[in-house]
Amino acid sequence: GAGVSQSPSNKVTEKGKDVELRCDPISGHTALYWYRQSLGQGLEFLIYFQGNSAPDKSGLPSDRFSAERTGGSVSTLTIQRTQQEDSAVYLCASSLEGGASYEQYFGPGTRLTVT
Amino acid sequence: AQSVTQLGSHVSVSEGALVLLRCNYSSSVPPYLFWYVQYPNQGLQLLLKYTSAATLVKGINGFEAEFKKSETSFHLTKPSAHMSDAAEYFCAVSGDSGGGADGLTFGKGTHLIIQP
Numbered sequence: 001g002a003g004v005s006q007s008p009s010n011k012v013t014e015k016g017k018d019v020e021l022r023c024d025p026i027s028g029h030t031a032l033y034w035y036r037q038s039l040g041q042g043l044e045f046l047i048y049f050q051g052n053s054a055p056d057k058s059g060l061p062s063d064r065f066s067a068e069r070t071g072g073s074v075s076t077l078t079i080q081r082t083q084q085e086d087s088a089v090y091l092c093a094s095s096l097e098g099g100a101s102y103e104q105y106f107g108p109g110t111r112l113t114v115t
Numbered sequence: 116a117q118s119v120t121q122l123g124s125h126v127s128v129s130e131g132a133l134v135l136l137r138c139n140y141s142s143s144v145p146p147y148l149f150w151y152v153q154y155p156n157q158g159l160q161l162l163l164k165y166t167s168a169a170t171l172v173k174g175i176n177g178f179e180a181e182f183k184k185s186e187t188s189f190h191l192t193k194p195s196a197h198m199s200d201a202a203e204y205f206c207a208v209s210g211d212s213g214g215g216a217d218g219l220t221f222g223k224g225t226h227l228i229i230q231p
Binding site for chain 1: 151158166205218222223224
């Protein structure tokens with residue numbers, strides 16, 4: 001079956017522009033996670049959705065970051081006024097339910113480069 | 116709060132030799148522990164996980180890991196390395212047995228190099 005897909009696979013943007021990153025989870029998975037992978041910080045957890053709801057947004061790096069999920073499926077991560085330190089690979093994962101006992105399946109990521 | 120320490124950012128072994136990747140964790144609650152592998156330009160793939168059942172966990176591709184509570188360790192081993200094992204390996208912990216809201220906390224990763 002289809003895995004987690006993310007688009008675009010690569011995005012180059014100029015500093016100050018807004019970007020939207022998309023994640024399509026595995027069909028039927030109610031939980032969705034966003035992570036950021038960068039050379040300096042490693043893998044960081046950003047936000048978790050159970051259905052369309054994100055109970056805790058404190059993991060987002062700044063108020064320029066926002067995320068939403070609609071219809072219990074597709075999620076978008078939006079970065080406003082991008083900065084060079086936002087350059088990273090953004091990974092999305094989904095699982096059947098929330099909670100550590102459920103395996104998280106990762107997408108291939110979106111590589112964001114801010115110039 | 117949880118944290119993960121992976122000893123050695125790079126580990127090099129000869130093909131056919133034992134692979135040992137070290138992971139130590141801290142967690143304020145009984146942990147769930149994971150090892151993931153990442154091949155170049157790909158997402159993460161789960162190798163194995165510990166969820167408080169057997170302390171010796173077997174995973175895919177011949178890997179296994181042993182949970183040692185007294186040492187707060189979850190080291191990954193494979194008896195005989197293969198060239199295809201060359202990749203980045205991440206240890207992760209989740210202390211959230213409930214809703215998943217904390218996500219996974221990852222170590223910095225260990226790059227495994229296989230020498231022919």
